Amino acid sequence: MDAIQNGWFSEINDLWPGQCFSLKVKEVLHEERSDLQDIKLIDTFAHGRVLILDGIIQCSEKDxxxxxxxxxxxxxxxxxxxxxxxxxxxxxxxxxxxxxxxxxxxxxxxxxxxxxxxxxxxxxxxxxxxxxxxxxxxxxxxxxxxxxxxxxxxxxxxxxxxxxxxxxxxxxxxxxxxxxxxxxxxxxxxxxxxxxxxxxxxxxxxxxxxxxxxxxxxxxxxxxxxxxxxxxxxxxxxxxxxxxxxxxxxxxxxxxxxxxxxxxxxxxxxxxxxxxxxxxxxxxxxxxx
CATH class of the missing domain: 3.40.50.150 (Vaccinia Virus protein VP39)
Incomplete structure (x- = not known):
């Protein structure tokens, strides 16, 4: 579920078809597959650190x-x-x-x-x-x-x-x-x-x-x-x-x-x-x- 391309993370999901939200990535701090879901933690230029589960943003330090x-x-x-x-x-x-x-x-x-x-x-x-x-x-x-x-x-x-x-x-x-x-x-x-x-x-x-x-x-x-x-x-x-x-x-x-x-x-x-x-x-x- 790696949605990072050309230095940008894009939240692409069938729950909101035809649109996505993208963030420019400084660094991928952590990624793993737990027993239940994909977990990713990235550091971004605009929103600070961002927690992502199964490709969906859960929270960002900015908001x-x-x-x-x-x-x-x-x-x-x-x-x-x-x-x-x-x-x-x-x-x-x-x-x-x-x-x-x-x-x-x-x-x-x-x-x-x-x-x-x-x-x-x-x-x-x-x-x-x-x-x-x-x-x-x-x-x-x-x-x-x-x-x-x-x-x-x-x-x-x-x-x-x-x-x-x-x-x-x-x-x-x-x-x-x-x-x-x-x-x-x-x-x-x-x-x-x-x-x-x-x-x-x-x-x-x-x-x-x-x-x-x-x-x-x-x-x-x-x-x-x-x-x-x-x-x-x-x-x-x-x-x-x-x-x-x-x-x-x-x-x-x-x-x-x-x-x-x-x-x-x-x-x-x-x-x-x-x-x-x-x-x-x-x-x-x-x-x-």
């Missing part, structure tokens, strides 16, 4: 914060007191880095299926993998399905930081996965999952939302800007077991001083509200019809 902060703080700030949190996936450590900053969070369990992603990230992406060093966090290398089956009713918030719906991540976009998350939540729990971008496949976003709606009382779709992702935008499926939960309105609002002390570069109460609003009219009609 990772917008994704990590929003997938973490949207659900955390939707919950009145998110003491116990589960992260499924997130082997680069970025979501863990953000979740442990939240002052209400006491315990974080993370389940990542591919331990090699964790080890590679610790070596080459220390600014993200520092999340693994928190005393709040317990890391398990294993299957998130199996873990949740054994931990029913234990979490206030569950965050699924998955890759795109190919390979080992396909099952994380199905109704059976949302049902499992629901069982693992405490009453009034909140979930957040990577939900894809409407620009490349709005049918997939709609299908994932529909899977979630069959299990959760309140469901929303929020977006953020990540230049190194397809079309520069990614969405999140956010849901609550509490009917009528106002997902757009954060229950926890940080002051500017708190945001600075937590080193948050993207998330705020304003970006929280805006993430749910301003969808193109045609997209909103399809997703919420």
């Amino acid at each position: 990772e914060f917008s994704y990590q902060e929003m997938i973490s703080y949207l659900p955390l700030c939707c919950h009145p007191n998110p003491e116990n949190v589960l992260i499924v996936g997130g082997g680069d450590g970025g979501v863990a880095r953000e979740v442990v900053k939240h002052p209400n969070v006491k315990n974080v369990h993370q389940v990542e299926i591919d331990g090699r992603v964790v080890e590679v990230s610790k070596k080459y992406l220390p600014n993200m993998a520092c999340g693994f060093d928190s005393p709040k966090l317990t890391l398990t290398i294993g299957d998130g399905f199996d873990f949740m089956k054994k931990h029913v009713g234990q979490f206030d918030v569950i965050i699924t930081d998955s890759s795109d719906p190919i390979g080992p991540a396909v099952s994380l976009f199905q109704e059976s996965y949302f049902a499992l998350m629901k069982k693992a939540l405490k009453p009034n729990g909140v979930i957040c999952s990577q939900g894809g971008t409407f620009w490349t496949d709005n049918e997939h976003v709609k299908a994932t939302l529909d899977h979630c709606r069959k299990q959760f009382s309140t469901v929303g779709y929020a977006v953020t800007s990540v230049p190194s992702y397809p079309c520069g935008q990614i969405g999140f499926i956010i849901a609550s077991t509490n009917e009528g939960h106002a997902l757009k309105t954060p229950k926890k609002v940080f002051t500017a001083e708190q945001l600075d002390s937590m080193n948050l570069k993207y998330y705020s109460a304003e970006t929280h509200r805006a993430a749910f609003e301003g969808l193109p009219r045609s997209v909103a009609k399809e997703l919420y019809s």
